[in-house]
Amino acid sequence: MLEARGLEVSYGRIKAVKGVDFSVARGELVCLIGANGAGKTTTLKALAGLLPPSSGDISFDGASIARVPAHELVRRGIALVPEGRGIFGRLTVIENLQLGAYVRANGPEVQMDFDRVLALFPRLAQRRAQIAGTLSGGEQQMLAIGRALMSRPRLLLLDEPSMGLAPIMVQKIFEIVRQISREGVTLLLVEQNAKLALEISHRGYVMEGGQMTLTDAASALLKNPQVQHAYLGGE
Numbered sequence: 001m002l003e004a005r006g007l008e009v010s011y012g013r014i015k016a017v018k019g020v021d022f023s024v025a026r027g028e029l030v031c032l033i034g035a036n037g038a039g040k041t042t043t044l045k046a047l048a049g050l051l052p053p054s055s056g057d058i059s060f061d062g063a064s065i066a067r068v069p070a071h072e073l074v075r076r077g078i079a080l081v082p083e084g085r086g087i088f089g090r091l092t093v094i095e096n097l098q099l100g101a102y103v104r105a106n107g108p109e110v111q112m113d114f115d116r117v118l119a120l121f122p123r124l125a126q127r128r129a130q131i132a133g134t135l136s137g138g139e140q141q142m143l144a145i146g147r148a149l150m151s152r153p154r155l156l157l158l159d160e161p162s163m164g165l166a167p168i169m170v171q172k173i174f175e176i177v178r179q180i181s182r183e184g185v186t187l188l189l190v191e192q193n194a195k196l197a198l199e200i201s202h203r204g205y206v207m208e209g210g211q212m213t214l215t216d217a218a219s220a221l222l223k224n225p226q227v228q229h230a231y232l233g234g235e
Contacts, residue, residue, distance in 0.1 A: 001026040001186050002047070002155060006056035009039075009046045016042040018210040019056065024155070024188050029181040031189040031197035031218065033231055034207035040190040041083055043207070044157050047188070048080040049073045060155070075103050077154035081161065083190075085144040089133030093124050096132050096143055100150030110150070117146040120176060138169035145176065149185075156180065158189045162196070174200055194231035198222045206231075 002024040009017040017039045024030045032040050045051040047058060049070035058066045065073060088096050097117060101110045118125040121142045127135060132143055141161055148156060158177065162170040170193065178200045181187050191197035198204050198218040206214040206227060214226070221227050 001061060002188070003059045004043075004047070004056065005059075007043070007046065007053055007058060008055035009042050009051055010054040011042075015054075016210055017046065020207075020210075020212045022205055022212055022215070024186060026186055027184060028203060029178075029187045029189065029201045031191055031194075031201040031204045032207055033191065033194040033197055033204060033227075035230075036192075038207040039210040040207055041159055044080060044159050044188070044190055048078060048157055050080070071103070074151050074153075077152075078157065079148040079151045079153035079155070080157040081144045081148045081159060083159040083163065085140050087132045087135075087140050087143050087147070089131070091132055093128045093130055093132055093135070093143060096147050097124075097150050100147035103151060109152075113150055113152060117149055120149075120179070121146050136169075138165050138173065141165065141169075141173055142176070145173075145180075149180070153185060155186045155188070158187060158191075160190060160192060162191060162193050170196065194227070195222070195233075 004020060004022050006019050006021065007017055008015060008019050034040055042051060046053050049068055053066050057064055060076065060078065088099065097114060104110055123139055124142055124146055127139065132140065135143065161173050161177065165173065174196050189197055189201065198221050201218040204216065204218045204221045205212050
């Protein structure tokens with residue numbers, strides 16, 4: 001479904017992503033792990049159309065999207081849940097979810113997805129009229145994911161969904177991510193908690209210094225001594 005070839009992304013003269021190749025097959029849950037500053041968030045922003053590649057190409061369903069603007073990528077089926085959530089803090093929960101469906105004609109399918117999101121996140125259903133900025137961090141993360149789902153994505157990009165959350169909420173968020181995957185949405189997950197990310201993923205990539213240094217089945221990466229030492233707290 002998604003393929004990057006020789007992808008490079010720069011901030012001025014600083015090359016943050018250095019000619020990477022990777023792919024995500026339809027229906028897969030793939031994680032991208034690595035230290036802070038490795039280039040993971042930059043990669044997701046390029047995939048979502050928020051940063052233009054300086055070189056290389058990105059294809060989605062066989063068509064190049066390297067120069068397609070972000071709003072058009074949403075129409076094609078790509079949604080990003082950004083690092084830091086990016087909710088509209090002065091709007092209500094319902095209004096945030098409605099904005100997630102802004103590229104879709106309002107109709108029965110939108111209402112079905114609205115009901116589905118509230119069923120997936122009962123806490124949001126309870127707080128539907130609440131101002132989003134007053135929600136807890138975990139509830140805001142649920143809202144950010146729910147808002148992305150309202151665009152009915154075929155590919156969901158998740159950037160650090162566990163950041164700043166209590167352990168019990170992290171477990172809840174990862175259960176929801178796994179459920180979304182089971183429902184057929186293709187996912188690319190960037191996550192600092194490498195152990196949890198690998199435990200729910202089919203495959204994983206390790207990114208270091210703007211380059212993909214390792215890829216394997218997630219179960220194999222969990223047992224890889226190099227990965228254990230660098231990211232899983234192993235000796």
